[in-house]
Amino acid sequence: MVPVRSLTKPGTAVMEPEKVRAPNIRDVARLAGVSYQTVSRVLNNSEALRPETKQRVLEVIDQIGYRPNQAARALVTSRSRTIGVLTSQTAHYGSATSLHAIEEAARKAGYLVSTTSIATSDYESIRDRLEYLMSQSIEALIVIAPQVRVFDAIRELEIRVPLVTLGSTLGDDHALSVDQMAGARLATRHLIDLGHQHILHLAGPQDWIEAEARMKGFIDEVVDADLIAYPPILGDWTADFGHYVGRELLRRTDFTAIFAANDQMALGLMHAFREGGLEVPRDISIVGFDDIPEAAHYWPPLTTVRQDFAELGRRSLALLVGELNGSRWMGHDQITPELVIRESTALPSRNL
Amino acid sequence: MVPVRSLTKPGTAVMEPEKVRAPNIRDVARLAGVSYQTVSRVLNNSEALRPETKQRVLEVIDQIGYRPNQAARALVTSRSRTIGVLTSQTAHYGSATSLHAIEEAARKAGYLVSTTSIATSDYESIRDRLEYLMSQSIEALIVIAPQVRVFDAIRELEIRVPLVTLGSTLGDDHALSVDQMAGARLATRHLIDLGHQHILHLAGPQDWIEAEARMKGFIDEVVDADLIAYPPILGDWTADFGHYVGRELLRRTDFTAIFAANDQMALGLMHAFREGGLEVPRDISIVGFDDIPEAAHYWPPLTTVRQDFAELGRRSLALLVGELNGSRWMGHDQITPELVIRESTALPSRNL
DNA sequence: CTTCAGAATGTGTACGTTCACATGAACGAC
DNA sequence: GTCGTTCATGTGAACGTACACATTCTGAAG
Numbered sequence: 001m002v003p004v005r006s007l008t009k010p011g012t013a014v015m016e017p018e019k020v021r022a023p024n025i026r027d028v029a030r031l032a033g034v035s036y037q038t039v040s041r042v043l044n045n046s047e048a049l050r051p052e053t054k055q056r057v058l059e060v061i062d063q064i065g066y067r068p069n070q071a072a073r074a075l076v077t078s079r080s081r082t083i084g085v086l087t088s089q090t091a092h093y094g095s096a097t098s099l100h101a102i103e104e105a106a107r108k109a110g111y112l113v114s115t116t117s118i119a120t121s122d123y124e125s126i127r128d129r130l131e132y133l134m135s136q137s138i139e140a141l142i143v144i145a146p147q148v149r150v151f152d153a154i155r156e157l158e159i160r161v162p163l164v165t166l167g168s169t170l171g172d173d174h175a176l177s178v179d180q181m182a183g184a185r186l187a188t189r190h191l192i193d194l195g196h197q198h199i200l201h202l203a204g205p206q207d208w209i210e211a212e213a214r215m216k217g218f219i220d221e222v223v224d225a226d227l228i229a230y231p232p233i234l235g236d237w238t239a240d241f242g243h244y245v246g247r248e249l250l251r252r253t254d255f256t257a258i259f260a261a262n263d264q265m266a267l268g269l270m271h272a273f274r275e276g277g278l279e280v281p282r283d284i285s286i287v288g289f290d291d292i293p294e295a296a297h298y299w300p301p302l303t304t305v306r307q308d309f310a311e312l313g314r315r316s317l318a319l320l321v322g323e324l325n326g327s328r329w330m331g332h333d334q335i336t337p338e339l340v341i342r343e344s345t346a347l348p349s350r351n352l
Numbered sequence: 353m354v355p356v357r358s359l360t361k362p363g364t365a366v367m368e369p370e371k372v373r374a375p376n377i378r379d380v381a382r383l384a385g386v387s388y389q390t391v392s393r394v395l396n397n398s399e400a401l402r403p404e405t406k407q408r409v410l411e412v413i414d415q416i417g418y419r420p421n422q423a424a425r426a427l428v429t430s431r432s433r434t435i436g437v438l439t440s441q442t443a444h445y446g447s448a449t450s451l452h453a454i455e456e457a458a459r460k461a462g463y464l465v466s467t468t469s470i471a472t473s474d475y476e477s478i479r480d481r482l483e484y485l486m487s488q489s490i491e492a493l494i495v496i497a498p499q500v501r502v503f504d505a506i507r508e509l510e511i512r513v514p515l516v517t518l519g520s521t522l523g524d525d526h527a528l529s530v531d532q533m534a535g536a537r538l539a540t541r542h543l544i545d546l547g548h549q550h551i552l553h554l555a556g557p558q559d560w561i562e563a564e565a566r567m568k569g570f571i572d573e574v575v576d577a578d579l580i581a582y583p584p585i586l587g588d589w590t591a592d593f594g595h596y597v598g599r600e601l602l603r604r605t606d607f608t609a610i611f612a613a614n615d616q617m618a619l620g621l622m623h624a625f626r627e628g629g630l631e632v633p634r635d636i637s638i639v640g641f642d643d644i645p646e647a648a649h650y651w652p653p654l655t656t657v658r659q660d661f662a663e664l665g666r667r668s669l670a671l672l673v674g675e676l677n678g679s680r681w682m683g684h685d686q687i688t689p690e691l692v693i694r695e696s697t698a699l700p701s702r703n704l
Numbered sequence: 705c706t707t708c709a710g711a712a713t714g715t716g717t718a719c720g721t722t723c724a725c726a727t728g729a730a731c732g733a734c
Numbered sequence: 735g736t737c738g739t740t741c742a743t744g745t746g747a748a749c750g751t752a753c754a755c756a757t758t759c760t761g762a763a764g
Contacts, residue, residue, distance in 0.1 A: 129459075296592070390712085392753095
């Protein structure tokens with residue numbers, strides 16, 4: 001690595017920190033005895049290059065540790081090789097898993113992932129974040145923010161890059177998702193098939209599209225079976241909240257099963273019921289959603305709906321890269337979730 | 353939003369897709385009747401601007417939806433307002449939480465976060481990823497990859513930007529971490545204080561710095577108490593593995609307590625023991641590590657060591673931003689973990 | 705009215721790369 | 735030997751911004 005000193009007049013500043021400039025394409029050209037354009041050709045491995053020239057350039061590049069400046073590249077090509085991701089809750093298992101899969105797939109496709117999140121879900125902050133991403137000349141956008149309002153912002157800003165929204169059954173276009181409704185119906189159907197007639201639903205936060213879809217799936221299935229549709233309880237995804245709700249529910253005796261909108265809340269419920277002297281699934285059956293890796297080890301092992309978050313991430317990136325390479329969008333795509341039956345569900349022990 | 357059409361000769365191509373160029377600083381200048389430099393001043397809110405001029409420029413900016421091109425900015429300033437994050441396992445609760453906190457703090461400080469991960473931990477791929485990040489003119493680097501080999505790469509590449517490594521007690525310099533050793537000692541001490549004399553340790557993967565530190569803390573504490581130091585069992589962080597180990601351990605009767613290197617493995621252990629007819633904590637006491645949000649709802653609620661991943665992320669970013677603004681690095685910084693006693697630990701029921 | 709300082713604004717250039725086009729070399733056909 | 739043709743390489747822009755410096759404007763002091 002031969003650092004090139006900056007071109008400040010020598011001897012002026014004494015204590016100035018040693019300013020080194022990273023080598024650029026012209027440095028490489030000079031050392032290799034070719035023009036900068038030839039170096040550029042090597043970098044973009046164009047054809048029509050004598051092998052020995054290419055070889056010489058590559059050697060110099062390696063020797064001085066030259067790396068093309070992405071900013072300059074992005075400026076002239078308006079291609080940044082960067083994919084923007086807008087997320088709201090990276091810490092959630094699902095989002096985090098998808099995000100990781102996206103990043104991995106992006107790396108393999110030669111893209112970098114820039115992530116930004118929205119703290120509050122007010123329109124202004126969403127808009128601001130989207131604009132910020134756009135000003136980075138991102139080539140494509142993935143939205144993992146499940147709030148409805150995001151879509152308004154996207155529409156209004158006339159995003160001009162390929163776009164995928166994850167986990168939204170809502171957006172008719174450019175959406176890729178696990179079929180939440182189908183999953184919810186699967187879970188509910190399972191309880192009904194076991195003979196449960198009084199089923200509660202502990203839903204996710206109202207402004208989450210997934211939560212809404214799961215709730216709808218639940219209600220549809222219950223109504224189709226001519227059962228009583230109790231009003232869903234609105235939760236916040238956390239085990240703590242599930243626990244809280246569980247304690248409240250100990251006072252009620254009008255149900256024999258609960259479908260929780262995610263595994264963590266199901267865990268909290270089971271905790272509360274156990275504390276209250278009830279046994280799952282003998283007294284109450286519980287179904288979760290997501291099948292996080294720990295669900296199989298809960299007590300009792302949780303019956304739940306598996307959705308493949310990683311696959312979701314990979315597919316979304318594949319779609320975008322496809323679109324960037326000219327292929328046409330294939331329309332709304334859905335991944336079918338799968339019911340995983342474990343030990344938290346059983347026949348109802350009593351008839352109401 | 354007034355899109356500016358590109359400067360291609362009109363009437364040449366018929367079916368060409370409508371190419372629009374994003375408005376630039378000169379477009380704003382023209383419409384506002386000022387020079388581009390004045391617009392630049394507005395953008396960087398320099399002083400010495402007549403309020404009405406500034407107002408006029410801002411209005412135009414808002415009207416045509418102008419956003420400064422970050423690539424151009426990065427090119428000329430060699431400041432990208434981007435912070436690079438190298439990670440290995442985003443999907444883990446700890447990394448994901450820290451990452452999210454970093455992103456949030458970065459956003460507040462006006463930075464964007466670009467994440468890249470290493471799939472394999474071989475030297476070449478680490479080096480490649482680091483170089484890639486550097487070529488993006490990132491201003492600072494955060495490493496959440498806990499593999500030892502990463503540090504060699506960092507040293508060799510002579511990273512010139514402020515750097516923080518997360519979760520490594522190893523790197524004497526530029527490291528910010530929860531004091532894993534102290535946490536492990538806390539957990540072990542708790543078991544010893546309860547009267548346990550035969551304690552096993554289910555460790556994390558060998559090449560994880562945190563795993564190593566926890567193991568060391570465990571051994572130190574056991575040795576200090578003059579107890580038998582059983583060789584640790586090497587795990588992979590997953591509940592599945594904990595479950596597997598738990599089943600194996602059912603054959604052994606030479607221990608009364610286990611310190612698991614994370615909560616998930618502890619969960620798997622408890623699952624296996626319950627299946628084997630043992631009761632936690634009556635027959636075996638178990639301590640975990642991390643205090644993930646679900647740990648309080650496991651059965652039994654898990655005694656564990658809490659580490660504040662979000663705080664870690666926030667602090668690391670604060671340190672970097674501080675350094676970018678000229679303040680000197682404060683040296684190796686550690687966050688003290690905290691023992692959370694729940695119901696998975698009790699007095700030993702028998703003497704060995 | 706002149707002068708001058710300071711505030712406000714404008715002009716030239718550089719950042720590092722790629723694109724479009726220009727040039728030069730090599731080589732065969734006539 | 736001349737001419738075209740193809741291959742290999744070189745030259746002049748341009749991308750959109752910020753920095754250094756130049757210029758103009760403003761208003762008060764002399």
